[in-house]
Amino acid sequence: MDGKPRPLDGGCQAPSCFPGPGFTSAERRERIRLRCPAAHGIRHERTSQGDTIRTRIGAVSGALVLGALALPALGQASASAVVTDLYVSNTAGAHCSNSGTGTQAQPYCTISAAAAVVQPGQTVHVGVGTYPEQVDVTRSGTAGAPITFTGTGLEYNNGTFVGSGPGTKAPTAYAFSLSRVQHVRIKNFWTSGSSGNVLVDGSSDIGLSGNQVEGWYQAPAIHVTGSSSTVTIAQNRSMGGPGSFGQVDPGAQGVVIATNVITTGSSMDGRPALSVDGAPGTVVVNNTVSGGCADALDVTGAATGTVIENNVISTGDADNHMNKLCATAANFVGLKVDQAAAVGTKVAYNVFDDKDGSPAYDWAGTKYDTVAGFAAAGGQGSHDIIGNSEYRWTEEPGQPASPLIDSADENAPGLTAGDQHGNQPVDDPYTPNTGTGKGIRDRGAYELGNFGTYYNPLGPVRLLDTRNGTGGTAGAVAPGGTVELPVTGIAGVPATGVTAVTMNVTVTAPTRAGYLTVYPHGDERPLASNLNWAAGQTIPNLVTVQVKDGKVSFYNGSTGTVHLVADLFGYYSTSGSSYKSTAPVRMLDTRNGTGALKQGHQIDLQVAGVDGVPAHGVSAVTLNVTVTGPTSYGYLTAYPHGTGRPTASNLNWTPGQTIPNLVTVPVVDGKVSLYAGGGNGSVHVVADLAGYFLKGGGTYHAQTPQRVADTRTGYTAGGSGEWVAPKQIGPGQTLNLCVTCGLQNGTAVTLNVTVTNTAAPGYLTVYPMGTNRPLASNLNWVAGQTIPNQVVVQPDKIGAVSIYNGSRAPIDLVVDESGYQVG
Known part of the structure; x- marks a missing residue:
């Protein structure tokens, strides 16, 4: 074992590991890995003539620049410069020293060493790795110059792990302990500890954000105590630990708990997932809370004036109903507010799970399981809903309308700018805007996107x-x-x-x-x-x-x-045509048909009624067009047949060059036109069908581009969440890549595929895994060339595609996903 605290399964069964479709590819992969780390999809493998080369798994984030990794420059600031950053790294080759000054060239070995000297306004950057220590933060920042500790984020194989869990050789009580300090920020860490993860004791202006936390049995993950004030706990997550997420003790004031994903496993001691006791003015907004067979949220004692808005609340799992109900679900409640805490407390715009088997409310000692009954008794619950608590697109056939979407109170206090992943509020074009303000913010910790x-x-x-x-x-x-x-x-x-x-x-x-x-x-x-x-x-x-x-x-x-x-x-x-992916098929090859296309002329290519394309109703086709053997400089324009040729080009070339590009072109009269211009020579044209568009059918889900594979650096495998070590794709070898694993009914995926570090000419074919490799290509290159192309390909039934290296030399591949088709 590597000593890292492992995410817990929480007892889920494999089918329940898959999140709903309302997430990007990266979010889907991460949620599958966290909720059920044993529920692996395909194993990534390279095959050559039937042999299987298996790779161990793990992850390093992909480099942005091809050919050279985009790494931060090393070096010390000049003696006269104000030092605003300290560095910590205990990895091999970091040349760390706790007796140095914490530069990038020679970072500290421990976080504690940096914490002992950090000054107001400084940021402590902690590198990838495991730091088995309790960091006692005893130094304060100022209101205008807080002290910040930041890790590397929540990618498991590229994370910063602090503290230790039960069973380790030298368990720490906490990962971070903040006692009587002010103006401190802790963000982007994986934390663990035998008494909890983070302790905030008698401190003020504290920010905890972007951290992975897990409660352990009697210990809450985050514990705010000792008259602490102005503490913000935002955009953190817990994904199935056997203890509570957070506890706010009497005397604390002005605590904001916002946009956290709170998922506890079956609680060993019956503690609520989140408890606020005697802490007036606490704000609990836009969290997704899953109690795991316990109360989701308890507000007790003198916690008067608490605001509870825009939350998604369940005593089971708010976003997953594949598992059986708790046997004692009737004993728990979604929200409990006792009589003392009810004074001045506001409850509104929350969604309570109607499938968890528990009453939604316990208000001043009386339980209610209807919003109307709760409102009549306590005058609270404005715009609350007891219903479907799952994040789901509403436009897909058979999907119920989701009360979470575009329905939050944008005037609630304590709102974060983005959701759990930093995504900004976005309007769902299929859902009425029923919230306040712009009416487009969703309830809970996630903002549903990529409609x-x-x-x-x-x-x-x-x-x-x-x-x-x-x-x-x-x-x-x-x-x-x-x-x-x-x-x-x-x-x-x-x-x-x-x-x-x-x-x-x-x-x-x-x-x-x-x-x-x-x-x-x-x-x-x-x-x-x-x-x-x-x-x-x-x-x-x-x-x-x-x-x-x-x-x-x-x-x-x-x-x-x-x-x-x-x-x-x-x-x-919201209206238009649906993409129908096909296995690649060659529709045109002038090398064995019509002869080279003379520049200044065009080919009118029949596409409707050919090679599986319907004869009627086709609005556009997607072709991978390759030009080869050009005798002079030129360009190619693909456009609708019978229309005026536009001032646009799809391909540009130099003499002798072979270059491909994906083309989606409207179809008129069942044809498309391919025009070669720009010179007096000729060029061969090859066109491979990738798919076509028809009215109705499934929908396309665009997303911010996500890197799904990089053979130069290694990557986190889709579906399994395992680590694929850096290794080139050998000549004649095939990389099987999971691109839509965890997505039901995925019928096509849009990829940007780049080939680099090429030592010999070659070509690339991308096709559904488990099918015969077609006579088609998506990329062509010469030795030493780096070249990209967009690929729209149908995955197999588990969401995998195969990428074949048709070269005599190994290559590196970089694959980015920008969207997918469902249905």
Whole structure:
């Protein structure tokens, strides 16, 4: 064992491990791993002629830049600079020393060493690893310059673990103990301890956020005591430990408990998941609380003036009803407020689980299991609901309407800016906005996003060209620069209800090598890339990007400048066409058919009624188009047959180059047109069918790009949550990759696949796992080339795809997921 505190199963059965569909791919993988770590999906494997090469599992976050890892620079600040950051790392090769000054070049070995010297305004950065110590925080910050301790986040295999649990050789009482201090922040740690995780005793202006905590038997994970005040406990999570999440003792004041995911296992001592005793003015908002066969929330003693709003509350599991009810469920309640605490306490906009078998309320000693009865007796419960407490999309067939969505009180005190994962409130286009304010905030700790919508082909229409100012940005994009592009309310795209757009994005005239990331405007830039280039190269890629506020962002990850061109091909909204994925099939190959396409001419390709595509009702097709053997410079434009050829391009090439790009193009008269322009030569064109769009059917769920695999650094496997060690894909080998594991009825997934570290020419084929490899390709390269392409592929029934390396040399793969199709 590695000494890390392990997440607990909580007794769930394998089918119950899978969360509802209202989560991104990364959230799905993490929830599966945390709720049922033994419920693994497929094992990632590499196969060669029937042999299986199995890899051990674990995770290092993917590097953003291809070809070189994006690592922070090491070194000490100059002697005259104000030191605002201290560093801690006990990993091999860190050259740590507790007698040093905590620089990146020579960090402290323990967190306690940094805690002993930290000054107001400083941040202590603690690296990946396990730190079996109790950190006694005894130094204070100031109101304008708090002291911050931060770990690396909640990816299990790349986390910062502090403290120790029962059974270790030298158990600590707490991971962090804060006694009589002020203005301190603790965030992004995995914590454990035999007496709890974090103790806040007689302290003020304390922030605990983004931490993984687990209560142990008689010990709450977070304990606030000793007249502490202004303590904020926000965006933390517990996922099944055998004790309570939090306890606030008499004398504490001004405690805010917000946007936490509180899931306790079957409580060994019957303690509530969260208890507030004699702490006036406590605010409990937007938490998802699962009591695990105990009360979910108890408010007792002189805890007058408590505010309890926007929570999702269950004595079982609020978001999972696959397990049996507690045998003694009738003995527990969702919310208990005793007579002393009822004075001035407000209860409103909460959702209580109607399937947990427990009464919703115990108010001043009387139990109520209807909102009307509770309201009549206590005058509370405004907009409370006893009903479905699960996070589910409402647009999918057979899914009940969810009372959690777009229904919270946005005027409640203590709200966090984002949800448990930092996602901003977003409007569900299928659900009425019944909350206060904008009416789009969801109840509980999660904000449901990536709604299922339908495709509407357009154009193509040029939305952005920095060479001439189209789109509002004129001039090359600066190194590290970001372009914000409005995409709604223009060019035939509706002003509202749009969840994603599909564009062909081209970079040209780059002065240095680099990469491009396209992502939803307003989101934090993800660890993903859509395009990679060398200096002077012109290269395109199809991009389907989520839209949240009417704009998308383009980031230039280069030390040089670059021009950007973006052509719109369609958008997703509440009406339109559904994507039907097919096994790749070759529809066109001029090398063995019509002969090379002369530049200045076009091919009209029949797609309807061919190769499994219906003869009628098809609105668009998705093709992987490859050009090869060009005799001069040129470009290719795919557009609807019989319409005017647009000022747009899908591919650009130099003489002799082979280059692919995914194309989604509207279908008119059952055909699409492929035009070769830009020169006086000729070029061969290959087109492989990936799928087509029809009215009705399933929906597409766009999401912020998520890195799902990186063979250069290793990665966390989808489905199992295991660690795949860094290893190239050998010649003729296949990587089986779980991309939609944990998602029921997933029919297609949108991936950006990049090949790098290529030592010989080759090609890549992506196809459903368990099927025969088709005569089709998604990527082609020459030795030394790094090249991406978008791939839309149907996974197998468990959510896996196969990626075949058709090269004589090993390669590295980077795979980013930007959305998926359901139904």
